[in-house]
Amino acid sequence: MKNAGSAAAAFAIAMLALLPLWAPRYIISLAAEVFIFGIAALSLNVLLGYTGLVSMGHAAFFATGGYAAGLIAKSVSTSFWLTLPMGILAAGVLALVVVLFALRTAAVTFLMITLAVGQMLYALAIRWRPVTGGSDGLIGIPRPTGFGIEMDGTRMYWVALALFVAVLWLLRRILAAPFGRTLVGIRENEGRLQALGCNVRAYKLASFVLAGAVAGIAGVLFAHFNGFVSPSEVHWQRSGQLLIMIIIGGVDSLIGPLLGAFVVVAIQDLVSSYTMRWMTIMGLLFVGFVLVARGGLVGLWHAFVRGVAVRVRPRSEVT
Amino acid sequence: MTSAPTAAVLAAPAVEVRDLRMGFGALVVLADINLAVEAGERRALIGPNGAGKTTLFRIISGELRPTSGSVRLLGQDVTRLQPHMRARMGLGRTFQRNNLFTRLSVWENARLAVQVREGVGAQPFRPADAYATVTAKAASLLDQVGLGARRGNPVAELSYGEQRQLELALALATAPRLLLLDEPTAGMSPAETSRMVALLAGLDRSITLVIIEHDMDVVQAVADNITVMHLGQILADGPAAAVRADPRVQAVYLGDGAGEGAGNGAGGGAQSGAEG
Amino acid sequence: MDLSFLSLQFLNGMAFAMTLFLVAVGLTLIFGLMDVLNLAHGAFYLVGAYIGLTVLKVTGNFWLALIIAPNAVAALGYLVEVLVIRPVYARGHLDQVLLTLGLAYILADLARGIWGAQEEALATPVLLAGSVAMAGLRFPLYRFFVIAFGIAAAVALWVLIERTRWGAMIRAGVSNRTMARNLGIDIGKVFAHTFAFGCGLAALGGVVAGPIIGVAPGLDAEILMLALIVVVTGGLGSLPGSFWGSILIGQADTFGKTLFPQFSLFLIFGVMALVLLYRPSGLLGKPQL
Numbered sequence: 001m002k003n004a005g006s007a008a009a010a011f012a013i014a015m016l017a018l019l020p021l022w023a024p025r026y027i028i029s030l031a032a033e034v035f036i037f038g039i040a041a042l043s044l045n046v047l048l049g050y051t052g053l054v055s056m057g058h059a060a061f062f063a064t065g066g067y068a069a070g071l072i073a074k075s076v077s078t079s080f081w082l083t084l085p086m087g088i089l090a091a092g093v094l095a096l097v098v099v100l101f102a103l104r105t106a107a108v109t110f111l112m113i114t115l116a117v118g119q120m121l122y123a124l125a126i127r128w129r130p131v132t133g134g135s136d137g138l139i140g141i142p143r144p145t146g147f148g149i150e151m152d153g154t155r156m157y158w159v160a161l162a163l164f165v166a167v168l169w170l171l172r173r174i175l176a177a178p179f180g181r182t183l184v185g186i187r188e189n190e191g192r193l194q195a196l197g198c199n200v201r202a203y204k205l206a207s208f209v210l211a212g213a214v215a216g217i218a219g220v221l222f223a224h225f226n227g228f229v230s231p232s233e234v235h236w237q238r239s240g241q242l243l244i245m246i247i248i249g250g251v252d253s254l255i256g257p258l259l260g261a262f263v264v265v266a267i268q269d270l271v272s273s274y275t276m277r278w279m280t281i282m283g284l285l286f287v288g289f290v291l292v293a294r295g296g297l298v299g300l301w302h303a304f305v306r307g308v309a310v311r312v313r314p315r316s317e318v319t
Numbered sequence: 320m321t322s323a324p325t326a327a328v329l330a331a332p333a334v335e336v337r338d339l340r341m342g343f344g345a346l347v348v349l350a351d352i353n354l355a356v357e358a359g360e361r362r363a364l365i366g367p368n369g370a371g372k373t374t375l376f377r378i379i380s381g382e383l384r385p386t387s388g389s390v391r392l393l394g395q396d397v398t399r400l401q402p403h404m405r406a407r408m409g410l411g412r413t414f415q416r417n418n419l420f421t422r423l424s425v426w427e428n429a430r431l432a433v434q435v436r437e438g439v440g441a442q443p444f445r446p447a448d449a450y451a452t453v454t455a456k457a458a459s460l461l462d463q464v465g466l467g468a469r470r471g472n473p474v475a476e477l478s479y480g481e482q483r484q485l486e487l488a489l490a491l492a493t494a495p496r497l498l499l500l501d502e503p504t505a506g507m508s509p510a511e512t513s514r515m516v517a518l519l520a521g522l523d524r525s526i527t528l529v530i531i532e533h534d535m536d537v538v539q540a541v542a543d544n545i546t547v548m549h550l551g552q553i554l555a556d557g558p559a560a561a562v563r564a565d566p567r568v569q570a571v572y573l574g575d576g577a578g579e580g581a582g583n584g585a586g587g588g589a590q591s592g593a594e595g
Numbered sequence: 596m597d598l599s600f601l602s603l604q605f606l607n608g609m610a611f612a613m614t615l616f617l618v619a620v621g622l623t624l625i626f627g628l629m630d631v632l633n634l635a636h637g638a639f640y641l642v643g644a645y646i647g648l649t650v651l652k653v654t655g656n657f658w659l660a661l662i663i664a665p666n667a668v669a670a671l672g673y674l675v676e677v678l679v680i681r682p683v684y685a686r687g688h689l690d691q692v693l694l695t696l697g698l699a700y701i702l703a704d705l706a707r708g709i710w711g712a713q714e715e716a717l718a719t720p721v722l723l724a725g726s727v728a729m730a731g732l733r734f735p736l737y738r739f740f741v742i743a744f745g746i747a748a749a750v751a752l753w754v755l756i757e758r759t760r761w762g763a764m765i766r767a768g769v770s771n772r773t774m775a776r777n778l779g780i781d782i783g784k785v786f787a788h789t790f791a792f793g794c795g796l797a798a799l800g801g802v803v804a805g806p807i808i809g810v811a812p813g814l815d816a817e818i819l820m821l822a823l824i825v826v827v828t829g830g831l832g833s834l835p836g837s838f839w840g841s842i843l844i845g846q847a848d849t850f851g852k853t854l855f856p857q858f859s860l861f862l863i864f865g866v867m868a869l870v871l872l873y874r875p876s877g878l879l880g881k882p883q884l
Binding site for chain 1: 632634679682683686689690692693694696697698699700701703704705708816817819820823824826827831857858860861863864867868871872875876
Binding site: 173174176177178179180181182184185188189191192193194195196197198199200203206 | 380382401402403406407412414418419420421422423427430431432434435436439440441442443444445446447450453489492493
C-alpha cells in the first residue's frame with residue numbers, strides 16, 4: 001500500500017516534470033503559479049488545518065519573502081542560494097514578531113490581530129516608497145541564478161515543482177511526527193493538552209513561524225517568477241484567497257491546498273478572459289463550498305469513493 | 320527548580336491552599352478556604368452542587384486565578400504558575416465532563432498524553448509511533464484502564480463510561496504525584512463504577528488522590544478522609560466516619576433535600592451525578 | 596504648531612472617530628452577540644456609501660440618502676444572515692467567519708462592477724455646507740454635524756441596549772445563549788435583527804463619512820481594519836469600549852496623518868499595542884477566562 005502510494009507519487013512528479021516537453025508555454029507558466037500558490041496555501045493550512053489557528057494576514061509573510069528576495073536580487077546578488085534563505089528568514093522573523101504580539105491577547109482576537117497587522121503592512125508597502133517601490137511595487141526583479149545558470153521560464157517551473165515537492169514532503173513528515181500530532185491536539189482540545197503539561201503557547205508560536213517561513217518560500221518564487229512584487233500581494237484579499245484555496249481543496253489534507261490553488265488560479269485565468277467579475281465567481285464558489293462541501297474537493301473525493309452522502313461532516317469547533 | 324528536595328519539602332502536603340477566595344463580581348464562589356492534603360492521602364471532596372468543589376479544582380490546577388490566597392503544590396507556591404507547569408510538577412486531573420480529543424482515536428489520545436510527559440512532543444521528523452517508550456507506555460495505560468481492545472476506535476464511538484476510563488488514562492499518563500478526579504464515576508453503569516473503584520483503590524500510594532464524588536459508596540471505598548463543602552466554605556473536614564456523623568453535614572444534605580447520594584442512598588448517586 | 600492647527604485637527608479627528616464608531620459598534624454588537632467576526636463589515640460600509648451616492652445623485656437629497664442607504668443595507672444584511680449564515684450555526688464560528696469572507700469578496704467586487712473604480716465624493720448637504728468662525732478660525736460646519744450625529748447615535752444606542760426589550764434580549768443573548776433560549780427568547784430572530792442592524796450602522800457610517808472621505812474601491816478593507824483595531828482596543832463586545840476606542844484611534848489616525856504622513860499607521864498600531872500590553876482584553880473589555 002505504502003509502496004503503491006510512493007510509486008504513484010513518483011509517477012505524478014515525473015509526469016509534471018516532463019510537462020515542459022510538450023505543453024505550451026502558457027500552460028507551464030500557469031502550472032508554476034499553481035505550485036507557488038500551492039506552497040503558500042500549504043503553509044497556511046499548517047495553521048488552519050492542523051493547529052486550528054485562523055490567520056487572516058498570511059499574505060504578509062508571502063509578500064515579505066517576495067520583497068526580501070526582490071530587493072536582494074536587484075541590489076546584492078541574484079543567487080538563489082542567497083535570495084531563498086533570506087526570503088525565508090525575513091518571513092519567519094516577521095511571523096515571530098506578529099505571533100508574539102497576537103498570542104498576548106485573548107484567543108478570539110487572534111484572527112483580528114493578524115488581519116489588522118497584515119493590512120498595516122499593506123499600507124507600509126504602499127508608503128515606504130524608497131524600499132518597496134510604493135504602489136507600483138518592486139519591478140524588474142531578475143530571474144535567480146544557481147549552479148552558474150540563469151533560471152529561465154522552464155527552469156523556473158522545475159524549481160517551483162521541486163520546491164513544492166520538497167515542502168510537501170517536509171510538512172508530511174513534520175505533521176506525522178509528535179510535533180504535528182501535538183498541533184492536532186491543540187486544534188482538538190487545547191485546554192486538555194495544557195492540563196497534560198504541554199506548553200500550548202510555544203507550539204502555537206512554533207507552528208506560526210513555520211507557516212510564515214514556508215509562505216516566504218512561495219513569496220521568493222513568486223517574485224522571481226513574475227519579476228515583480230506589489231502591495232496587492234500583501235492585501236488581505238490575497239490572504240483570503242489562500243484561505244479560499246484551502247477550503248476549496250480540502251482542509252483536512254496536505255494535497256487539498258494544491259488542488260485549491262489549481263482551481264483558484266485556473267478560474268482566475270479562465271473567467272477573467274470572459275468577465276471582469278472573477279472575484280464574484282470565486283466568492284460564490286467559495287461560499288458554496290463552505291455551505292455544502294466543507295471538506296473541499298478532497299472531502300468530495302472521499303465521499304465519492306465511499307459512496308456515501310456528499311455532505312461532509314462539519315468540523316467541530318475547538319473551544 | 321533551584322533547591323534540592325529537602326526533608327521539609329518531602330514532608331510537605333501534596334497540596335495546600337491557604338485563605339483562598341474566589342469571587343466573580345459580587346458573587347463569592349469560594350470564601351477563605353484552607354485545606355491541606357498529605358502526600359499519599361486519599362481525600363474525598365463532597366458537597367451539594369454549587370458548593371465550589373470544581374472551582375477549587377480549577378484553581379489548584381491553574382485554570383482559574385484566585386481572587387486572593389495561595390496554592391502550594393508539593394511544598395512549592397504555584398499560585399502564579401501556568402497550568403502546564405503545574406502539570407509538569409506532577410499534577411494530573413480529570414474533568415467533570417469528559418474532556419478528550421474527541422475526533423481522534425483512543426490510541427492517539429493516549430499517545431498524545433504520553434508524548435507530552437516523555438518530552439518528545441516537539442520532535443519533528445520521525446513518525447509519532449516510532450518512539451518505543453511512548454508507544455509502550457500508551458499501550459500499558461490503555462490496558463490498565465481496560466481500554467486495550469478499543470485503541471483503534473475514535474473517542475466519539477466509546478460509551479460514556481469508557482470515555483471516563485480514558486479520562487483517567489490521560490491523567491495517569493502524566494505520571495502524577497497528585498491526582499484530582501472530578502466525579503470519576505458520574506454517568507457510569509454500576510459495573511463500570513465498581514471497575515473504576517477497584518482501579519482507584521489499586522493506585523500506588525505514591526499518588527495522592529483528591530476526588531470529588533457524589534456517590535457515597537465510592538467515597539467510602541476510596542477515601543481515607545472527607546472534606547465537606549457548602550456554599551463556598553468548608554463545613555467539615557476529617558476522617559470519613561467522623562464527618563459522616565457530623566450533625567452539620569447531615570443538616571446540609573437533609574436540609575437541602577438534595578438527592579446527592581449522601582447518607583445511604585446508593586443507587587441514586589451515579590444517576591444524579593450524570594447531569595453535574 | 597499652533598493652537599488653532601491643533602484644534603482644527605482635533606475636530607477632524609472627532610469627526611472621523613464618530614464615523615469609526617458607527618462602523619465599529621455594529622461590528623462589536625454582532626461579535627458580542629453571535630461570536631461572529633463579520634469580515635464583510637467593511638463591504639457593507641462601502642455598499643452603504645455607494646447606495647447613498649446613487650440616491651444623492653438621483654434625488655439630490657442627502658437626508659433621503661441618509662435614510663435609504665442604511666435601511667437597504669440592513670435589509671441586505673438580514674437576507675445574508677437568514678440565507679447564508681444561519682444554516683451553519685451548528686458548525687461553530689469558523690464557518691460563519693469564512694462565509695463573511697466570501698461575502699466580502701462578492702460585495703466588494705460587485706460594487707466595483709456597479710459603481711466603477713473611480714473615487715467619488717458625496718456632496719455636502721447645502722444646509723451644512725458652510726463653516727463656523729471660532730477664535731479666528733473657520734471650522735467646516737459638516738464636521739460638527741458628524742460629531743453631534745455620532746454622539747447622538749451613541750446615546751441612542753446606549754438607551755436602546757440598556758433600556759429596551761430588544762436590548763435586554765441582546766444582553767441576555769450575549770451573557771448566556773442557552774439561558775436566553777430557555778427564557779423563551781427567539782434567539783435566531785434576535786441574531787438576524789442584530790446582524791441587519793449592525794450592517795445598517797456600517798452603511799450609516801458610509802453615508803455620513805461620504806462628504807468627508809468619499810467612496811472608492813479599497814475603502815472597505817481600510818475601514819474594516821480600522822474598525823477591528825477600534826473594537827480590539829476598546830474591548831470586544833463593549834459599546835462604551837467602541838466609543839472611546841473610536842475616539843482614541845480616530846484622533847491617532849488624524850494626528851498621525853498630519854504629523855508623520857508616511858508612517859501614521861504605526862501610531863495607530865502603537866496605540867493598540869500599548870493598550871493590549873496592559874489590558875489584553877482592551878480598554879473596557881471583560882477579561883477572558
